[in-house]
């Protein structure tokens with residue numbers, strides 16, 4: 001079993017094993033409030049890593065630091081072993097980082113499909129998109145190849161029936177799927193998901209979880225998943241981090257997290273949730 005112990009980020013290994021994304025000693029203060037206190041977290045290549053913690057623990061703040069929206073007061077962020085602490089969000093996106101937001105951040109007047117097409121063009125053509133906006137090229141019809149890529153992503157998220165609808169009229173659950181679709185269209189190496197299943201019903205949650213597993217397994221995209229659905233996190237992730245009042249109180253494999261008294265006291269409640277490993281055998285092995 002591969003575990004990432006606190007204070008031993010993955011980039012401590014040989015250069016080839018550098019984490020795709022890593023925070024070390026990250027501290028953020030909002031006035032007198034210490035929102036993050038020397039936090040370490042690593043997302044190794046191909047890994048699915050979970051981040052859980054009560055409301056206000058600092059999860060979204062850590063996402064803001066990792067994605068370049070917030071500069072930490074102390075600590076470092078690295079991608080592939082390279083320091084990106086001072087790199088902009090756009091520069092990190094170009095290096096293969098994509099994210100979704102806790103509250104979907106979509107363009108009201110555009111359709112579902114438009115969102116995916118635009119993200120695909122940004123990936124393929126980078127700054128050329130800005131030139132298109134001036135020359136009018138930005139509104140050209142998608143090419144056949146573009147159509148094919150976009151259709152594949154829309155299909156994988158089961159958004160076919162909604163693809164021509166403007167996102168402003170869609171329920172929250174559908175908006176979350178659009179956010180994930182848009183993020184995937186940028187061809188990320190690491191995808192940060194901030195509560196992707198909140199607002200989804202049971203069926204949508206199961207579908208999204210299956211899609212994310214495919215994205216990870218088939219395309220090798222590393223995932224960092226913030227979720228209040230703890231069972232989803234424990235079932236999907238090989239390493240789970242537990243944040244409490246800005247401090248990373250535990251890091252380990254799901255079985256360890258599930259049975260940890262401090263984690264249960266801080267977050268899971270007094271009753272230990274049932275452990276599927278006791279019933280159906282332990283499937284979670286190292287990759």
Ligand SMILES: Nc1ncnc2c1ncn2[C@@H]1O[C@H](COP(=O)(O)OP(=O)(O)OP(=O)(O)O)[C@@H](O)[C@H]1O
Nearest residue numbers: 030033035053054055056057058059060061062102
């Ligand atoms: N821009 C800000 N200015 C001041 N305080 C902030 C700011 N952003 C977050 N905080 C505070 O920092 C702490 C961590 O907030 P954060 O949103 O990161 O928590 P979270 O773990 O994502 O919570 P939730 O599960 O509710 O989404 C909270 O006490 C929050 O009120």
Ligand SMILES: [Mg+2]
Nearest residue numbers: 059060061102
């Ligand atoms: Mg949050």
